[in-house]
Amino acid sequence: MHRTRTAAATAFALALAAIPLTGLAGPPAAAATVGPARAPDRPAAATPLSPTPRSVQTRSDRVTVTPSVTVVADPKADAPALALVEKSLKAAGAERIVRSARAAAGRQLTVYVDGSGAARELKRLGARGTDGLPAEGYALAVGDGRIALAGKDATGTYYAAQSLRQLLPHRDRPGARIQGTAVRDWPATPLRGVIEGFYGTPWSHQARLDQLDFYGEHKMNIYVYSPKDDAYLRAKWRDAYPADRLAQLKELVDRARARHVEFTYALSPGLSVCYSSDADVAALTAKFQTLWDIGVRTFAVPLDDISYTNWNCAADKDRFGTGGGAAGAAQAHLLNRVNQEFIAKHPGAEPLQTVPTEYYDVQPSPYKQALSTQLDKNVLVEWTGVGVVAPTMSVAEAQRAREVFGHPILTWDNYPVNDYATDRLLLGPFNGREKGLPGQLAGITANPMIQPAASKIALHTVADYAWNDQAYDARASWGAAIDELAGGDARTARALRAFADANYYSVLNPRQSPELATAVDAFGKDGDTRRLDAALRTVQDAPAVLRDRLADRGFVQDSGPWLDATHAWGTAARTALKLIEATRAGDDAKAWQLRQRIPELVRAARSFVYVDLNGKKVPVRVADGVLDTFIEGALAAHDAALGVTGRPTASTDLAAYQDNTVSRMTDGDDASYFWSGAAPKAGSYVALDLHTERPLGRITLAMGKSGSPDDYLHHGVLEYSADATHWRQLAAFDDTAEITVDLSADTGARYVRARATQAQDNWLAVREFTVAGSDTVTGGPPAAAGSALGAAADGDPATAYRAARAAQSGESLEFTPATPRTARSVVVLRPQGAPPKAARVQVRTAGTWRTLGTLSGAYTRLATGGGTVEGVRLAWRTGTAAPEVNEVILH
Template identity: 65%
Template sequence: MTPRLPRSRSPLFGAILAVLALSLGAPAQAGAAPPPREDPGTAPITPAPQSLTPRADRAVITGTVTLVTGAKADTAALEVTERALRDAGARRIVRGAGPVENRLTVYVGGPAEDSPSSARALKSLGLKGPEGLRKGGHVLGVGAGRVVLSGVDAIGTYYAAQSLRQLLPHRARPGAQVGGVAVRDWPATALRGVIEGFYGTPWSHGARLDQLDFYGEHKMNLYVYSPKDDPYLREKWREPYPPEQLAQIKELVDRARSRHVDFTYALSPGLSVCYSSDAEVKALVDKFRTIADIGVRTFAVPLDDISYTDWNCPEDEAKWGTGGGAAGAAQAHLLNRVNREFIARHPGAEPLQMVPTEYYDVKATPYKKALAGQLDKDVLVEWTGNGVIAPTMTVAEARQAREVFGHAILTWDNYPVNDYVPNRLLLGPFNGREAGLAGELAGITANPMIQPYASKIALSTVADYTWNDRAYDAGTSWNAALKEMAGGDARAERALRVFSDASYGSLLNKQQAPELAAQFDEFWSGDGDAGRLGRALEEFGAAPGVLRERLPERGFLADAEPWLDSAQAWGAATRTALDMVEAARAGRGAEAWELRRKLPELTAKARSFTTKAPDGRTMAVLVGDGVLDTFIEDAIAEHNRLTGVPGRPEASSSLGTHQDNTPARMADGDDTTYYWSSAAPQAGDHVGLDLRTVRELGGIRLAMGKAGSAQDYVHEGVLECSADGEQWQRLTAFSGKPEVTFTPPDGTKARYVRARSTAAQDNWLVVRDFSVTGAGVDVTGGPPPADGSALRAAADGDPDTVYRAARAPQSGESLTVGLGGTRAVSSVTVLAATAGATADVQVRSADGWRSIGRLSGAYTKVPGSTTADAVRLVWGADSGVPEVAEVIVR
């Protein structure tokens, strides 16, 4: 259901990525992670109970514990209870009929499990029983030397045991005291779980078994088996499973049942089904019968991500016609037959679930009208909210969905799924869902990431919300999820928090890396201290190593491997950038330049780690994007300011970004990289450059389109410039050509240059290069530049561009920088990319050329205290091949 990486782009896919790109750059908002909170006096239970009241009494974990159960005691609840007692220090657990003096007595079972002893024990504690609570509801009482677990049904008792597991301490010996508590609890919505419905490599069998254990521990009761890349669910839906694969599904079904999780089998015939065919209905029912034979009792028919404008057989068009209404009627016909001929005749089967082709928004359409009017009313309809990936979901929207679809709604919430952004981990909490939403729904399912173990952080918060949405706090739940995954190891927990902060942003969590971003903001505002930020960056860079050493959840490490590598490298790069700024501010120019020279390699390493997309492409992973990389860019800008150069222009776009082809790529001086929009330009859309200072404009180059996307350029547009970003001057118009070059009239000065579309178009936009050369800076001499370099790079205001000579200097050769007129010169600084060249630094005044110093190493700063109209470097006879990043005249 989530938009897979397409072989050909779609407007929907582009729109999603555009929103994502905008959201990650948005300011912090409610829902950003708060600082860690201290545990309350009573041990926390997650999900948060509907009611928890501390008592004045207590219970003590004795060496021997008496376990009192009903005749129909739930086996799973007993297993969880006994394991929790042993972990708390009990050495021997015996079955008994009642309390024994000086021994803890634990009562397990509610009315449905024929446990009158539990009812009497609750009464002795002054507590009401679970009667009247909804399915899964329970009472847990601790105090007066006893523990009582009583569910309204067996599932409720199992959930009470999961709560007890969290309340009891971990001790090696008996004697631990447990504070008295009364818990009365029930779920906010009936169905709570996970739908494995992403595109890409399906989870392994071992990962699925592990997930089912996790769902039981977190009181989730639904797992939907719907991996898009299982061919027997889609392309081969009519064919039976091979015996070994069917055996694995049976093992999953059995594990799910033992954890009180309903295993839902979701068959997706929409790619090829003939809705009117009796044979097709029989094939679908037969496939369901095979699955029912191994114990499945919950079934779904997803009809998402298919076309309903093209029929799979001519009989369907003959029967229903064409259009959305016809498709809705055909789908209702098929589903009703399955519902009546299989679900209704199969004892114990739960209500049929379906995913409509129009599975998002609440707009009334002919398709939805047909489905609402013709589909059997007991079928559950799945819905993703107002969008494929809905940033928010409200009570009002859920009511509208129920009305427009005419059925009970089960949400398919596309978080934390990442198949549409497979180079990201989405580790932030479930967010943006209004309190009270759960009560309007038949249930809530979450679509997880391709990475099962890394998904647990977000899924834990989903479980908290679905159980008790009115008490849900995203930050508190996120903290609890990190703590649980760290297994009680404080160092691992802190490292996991630091690492996860850099993958916090998503459509549901607007701020990326909220904690680290706040520290960067504090530093740049002047209120922060470099030492504190330095320690934070050291901690960030060290976090992957700590996790690899100490995190108990080893599957997370495998899932996150390239992101861990990238985070470690970003830690080194950002710390180097900070050291560079501090050295420059302290006047240690040579040290600052040496650190800056390291940054390209460090950032390249941070960006070098990759993962595979569902379509097989290799993609660079993203960690803290928009925060870590922006800090380095800001640090370079600060170094430029302190050194006295404007630096590389900053590129921007009013359009979104497709994948990781960011606006910065059109200003990086490399024609092989490019900015790629995520939508087609409309009139007024633009791409632009901030030159960082008002200066005279030289030649402007706008190179658009690329191989395979030759039409992705602005077809009708204008070049404009501005000194303030508000008032714009038209330079020239262009039409029908992907490459535009223009030289403004002499004396044209501006800080901002942009290319603006003047008409709407269908094609997206690719910009390989958008550059402006400076006027008034004249670099002459030699040696001649190497291929791909230029003399002007030695004094273009950007230390990141380098004049690289093609050879060593010949006798008498020099490199001359004209200043465009006579001006006061207080100093000349030469930044070299290598330290091998030697030269005499000279200035030209009315009296001719005179020497003011010698070029020594990669960084040279010599005082001028004169007026001059040019500076030159007269190369030494023993000079190596020159590589000059910038000649700076102040």
């Protein structure tokens, strides 16, 4: 919801402290009484129930599921609750369920549901009944051969049945024994649920039905139907639904009612409505009537993501004027008419809801003032917190929102929605919401991901927080969500946890892959390769395990490209770990063999895409900043062992647009590019870290790209530095997209940057930013297109000189360092499978060439015999197939 679709949300660097579990102080009338048969209260976090109840107490006795179970139910007991009780008993091993007005004789298990029987048995078990509980509260007791449950209302009874479902085991025969337990529970806020309000591919009908089942199981009581790409909600809001679509909506409404979830229909007319038009009010209420007729009782009129400075009709300008205050007055006028002419005239309708156009802050404004003073006071106002995707939300902010809007506040929390970040699954927990917040609100609704089944992990944690924020622990709830989705299977849970950890990052959870990152950090300290390899193998294998064992096939389908990418990144990272092992062991040939595999493995990992509603292919991200960084570190360690600097590291102070990251300007591919997500300001820069101070040769900065030729620094300077603090100018440039500067051998630096000297309107695209050293490579055969002789000695083993043809008689490739170097050996790196004896390796010392030996394969190391080396020559054997050389190294 509520954002431009082209800009990624800013990640906030928040240190989210762990929130300790504290005692739960309920309303005085709801205080628990400890009976003589009970043990002391268990800590809420230890109970298997989710959401965590307000009070859970264990008893010293147990109840056995007998072959036949009698259910004694009040005549007015909630039918869905009774059906759930009986289904749960059968799943626990009961063979026969008998409805009766009284308990069965003997030792047969009896379950009491609501009414005087349940109240009596709760008291006999030492548990308090429902007196004093708020709406949707319940009491449940298990012990002494009986089970009793009762709700403050029908929904409370249904929630008691849901808790009983969790307490009962899954068995295929009678005889299971259940620990004696007493639960007294109620919600922290009246409304708790989900708003399907994202841009992108709407959920399928079957996915929505599945979601409604999930909400009921987690004591969520509201579902807001507001998919942005349902044309009948927005662009075609005046039009009636086709019969088949209306029939599907009715099925959703009926399923919601059966799960005690309020189906809310949210119509968004703001793109074309004329606020002062009687005809549009009539069209809006007529549309609502068609939904009323199929059972909808809760309605919303969102007015978000629209312009409130441009009227849709001249009559509105004439009536309300212009500006934010006029827009607020016009919207209040429309909403009041709907409230008075439809909601008030339909007994049983719930309060009208709206999303204001200013929904994302608590700053006073003429618009908010108009809504506050003119909108009917019983209308619920939805608010996203401070920010479209609020990293945190506090009690003080909610209180301020209530003051500024002047109405009850229902949060539209934009987590775990990913329509602004379609390259990610957001599988971390609900986080950054202060304890006490639900008590300030009319309710909490969460906007989920485009992927419905994959949203369940985060939505589980939302449900936990909204029901009992005082007991909420984000990490514990996250773990419980994973265990539940895994169906109690330990291997599946381990794989799902690794996959969710690899897709943990969000604005609310700014640390990506916390468990995997911890393992990588530990390896950096203790060097224990076996332990890290075990963690990486779990990541690598997780996708196959989930595809094979996870019962929720929707989750597997939703996560397809991310599962593929996770396996690929795990494979690449394990190969990088093997590279580290080989490098440490001094097995140079094996290390080089492994090194050559990694670029293709990384390319494969980056190749998986999510295809959006419009057919756009979006490369997905998995464990970014953790696995890719680990692999880069392994390559850097190998470079250091070889004695080369490796590829320069690029950086910038500009945000990248989508996946056009800054590393693309050093990848050696002119077709890829770094692309900023905003126009450079004066002082904006792109920079290279060469890893060591060295002579600078040719510097090339290639900016602009096909389709955006003007996206370059129009006014800037090239600068260099030894310490990234003190900079000296190399050259100034104006209105040129491609810059080349050749420097003398005595100009040295570690850092080079291009800095804007003026602000501009165009964004910045950099195809390649390169710094060639002053070492030289000459000879032949000539390089093939897209290659260069210099790649054979550019300090980067990932690049290669590739000849355009086979070697001819007398041809050689000659490397001359800028200054003679003392070296013990010459190392020549070539692609795997390169033929041996393709060239004689010669060195020049004291002006004389001498032969050290011949190339032996992909990895060749030959001792120089000591001394200062002035040059290295590869004298090709005549007819050698087009030679390739990754790097010639003096070591």
